[in-house]
Amino acid sequence: MKKDIHIPEVTDIEVAIVYEFNEIYKTDDWNVYIINNKNTDLEMMVVVSQGFSETKTTSLLRKKLNKLPANSFAKIEFIQPDLFRLNNRFQVTFFEGNTLYEKTFIFKENTIKEAALRMIPELKKRGILAH
Numbered sequence: 001m002k003k004d005i006h007i008p009e010v011t012d013i014e015v016a017i018v019y020e021f022n023e024i025y026k027t028d029d030w031n032v033y034i035i036n037n038k039n040t041d042l043e044m045m046v047v048v049s050q051g052f053s054e055t056k057t058t059s060l061l062r063k064k065l066n067k068l069p070a071n072s073f074a075k076i077e078f079i080q081p082d083l084f085r086l087n088n089r090f091q092v093t094f095f096e097g098n099t100l101y102e103k104t105f106i107f108k109e110n111t112i113k114e115a116a117l118r119m120i121p122e123l124k125k126r127g128i129l130a131h
Contacts, residue, residue, distance in 0.1 A: 008099055008101055010092075010101045010102070010103035011038075012036070012037035012038045013034070013035065013036060013037070013038070013042075013092060013094075013101075013103065014034075014035040014037065014105075014122075014129055014130070015032065015033070015034055015035070015047075015076075015090045015092065015105040015129070015130040016032070016033045016035060016120050016123065016127040016128065016129050016130070017030055017031070017032055017033075017079060017088075017107060017112055017127055017128050017130075018030070018031050018032075018033055018120070018123060018125045018126065018127035018128075019114060019117055019126060019127065020125055020126075029078055030078070030079045030080075030081060030112070031075055031076075031077070031078055031079065032049070032075070032076040032077045032078075032079055032090070033073050033074065033075055033076060033123060033127070034047060034065075034068065034073060034074055034076055034092065035073045035120075035122050035123070036068045036069070036070065036071065036072055036073065037071060037122065038070055038071070038096070039070050039071065040070050040096055040097070041067055041068065041069050041070050042065075042067070042068040042094040042095065042096055043066065043067050043068075043094065043095045043096075044064075044066065044094060044095050045064065045065040045066075045067075045068050045092065045093070045094035046062060046063070046064050046065075046092075046093045046094070047062070047063045047064075047065075047076050047090055047091070047092050047093075048060055048061070048062050048090070048091045048093075049061045049062075049063075049076075049077065049088065049089065049090045049091075050088075050089050051083045051086035051087065051088050051089075052086055052087050052089065053085070053086045053087060053109065056086060058083065058086070061077060063076050063077060068094070071122075073122055073123055076090075079112075084109070084110060084111075084112040084113065085109055085110060086109055087106060087107065087108055087109050088106070088107040088112070089104060089105070089106050090104070090105045090106075090130065091103075091104045091105075092104075092105065105130035105131070106130060106131060107128070107130050107131075108131070111128070112128055116128050
């Protein structure tokens with residue numbers, strides 16, 4: 001029965017979009033990070049991202065991390081500013097111990113902009129956290 005299915009709540013995981021200088025290309029880039037604020041390692045993490053609106057949908061992008069250590073972060077992808085006009089969805093799935101977790105993070109259209117940047121302590125960089 002549906003009432004017998006336990007869906008665990010995801011806590012202490014965040015997705016951030018960060019505006020940072022790229023030393024290689026000497027440009028300011030927007031990058032997506034996954035942040036693990038848990039005291040445990042996360043395994044077999046998959047992040048599926050897609051931009052969408054009522055009339056447009058981007059292709060899916062998938063990123064796999066074998067392990068995201070406790071209290072750490074990882075850069076997931078570069079994101080082009082053209083996509084900021086769309087809603088941007090990041091579906092995160094991972095194992096913590098023997099339990100599978102899943103959470104969807106969304107950046108609403110036109111909310112990713114320099115004026116919205118704030119310091120993200122875990123990254124020590126300026127960015128925007130997903131809701």
